[in-house]
Amino acid sequence: MKINANRDELLGPLLKVGSVVERRQTLPILANVLISAAPGRLQFTATDLEVELTTSANADMDGEMEFTLPARKLIDICKALPEGAAVTLEVEGDKATLRSGRGRFTMGMLPAQDYPAIEPAAASEQLNLPESVLKRLIDKTAFAMAHQDVRYYLNGLLLEITANRVRAVATDGHRLALCDAELDTGVGGDIQVILPRKAVLELGRLLSDDDGALQLEISNSHARVRFGDTIFTTKLIDGRFPDYERVMPSGDTQELLADRDGLRQSLTRTSILSNEKYRGIRFRLAPGLLHLQAHNPEQDEAEEELEIDYQGNEITIGFNVGYLLDVLNVLDTDQVSMSLVDSNSSTLMTLAGSTECRYVVMPMRL
Known part of the structure; x- marks a missing residue:
């Protein structure tokens, strides 16, 4: 032939x-x-x-x-x-x-x-959504997936689908990323599936920002995505994703607003002299001012100050700077909001004025 x-x-x-x-x-x-x-x-x-x-x-x-x-x-x-x-x-x-x-x-x-073939069972749910929506949900959350964690259900991304919303959630136990897309899905009940890490990374690479419709088919053990002339099939992770709502900071929080790019650059510079293993950085908050400090076992030290919009109490709190930079790199707005309770509680990071995408970062002791 x-x-x-x-x-x-x-x-x-x-x-x-x-x-x-x-x-x-x-x-x-x-x-x-x-x-x-x-x-x-x-x-x-x-x-x-x-x-x-x-x-x-x-x-x-x-x-x-x-x-x-x-x-x-x-x-x-x-x-x-x-x-x-x-x-x-x-x-x-x-x-x-x-x-x-x-x-x-x-x-x-x-x-x-x-040649082996993946033969999923007949789809129990089927929905159409714009290709750009699924790509955005993956792009905004995939970085927070765990990698080779013994809690296998964390080595993937939770896709939660209701009649009027598609939500993606990922966590590695130290930080959490959540992003929503409001749209009419047409599904009857609530659906929760966990896509494995490799499938999420492959879909993020394959999908485009095109608004053309893709078809998502879900069975009890597989998910299949059809778009253009491409068919992508993946096994699902059989496990129960943790109750992510419980880790969302609530109650009496204090909010700071900062220029996203300015904060990202300050954190990048300060992190150069942080501990290479733990990557800890100290936040010292005072009205109108954020003081950043990092040091390492070689006795090197970095300090930087940044003007911010903050009128709350003075707080000193430590974070893994890599987790903060991961969030700032996927946000696409001029300003970022951080809501804090105290020096021992997680912070909630969002786009200023929006809760469509939410990011929780746990503090660390320095």
């Missing part, structure tokens, strides 16, 4: 599915990409048994066939070819030969029938 295509048409879909392929696999076939050829279209599928990604490209061929090729080698060959190059792929026996210009590349294949 012979397939004719353009290098640029192939490379985009291959790069999409290539990131799903694990470099270290227990099954050799997981290093391959499944290629399904049908008149006018090539479909590419890659999986690591937790997530599966399928997308397609235009191509000309004289029949139908399924085969697998080494994903990384195929991608590297296509990347090395000149832009716009014509590509011919001939499949015969257990070998595939790719020709372009005067180049010829022959690769071994593994049987397509051995």
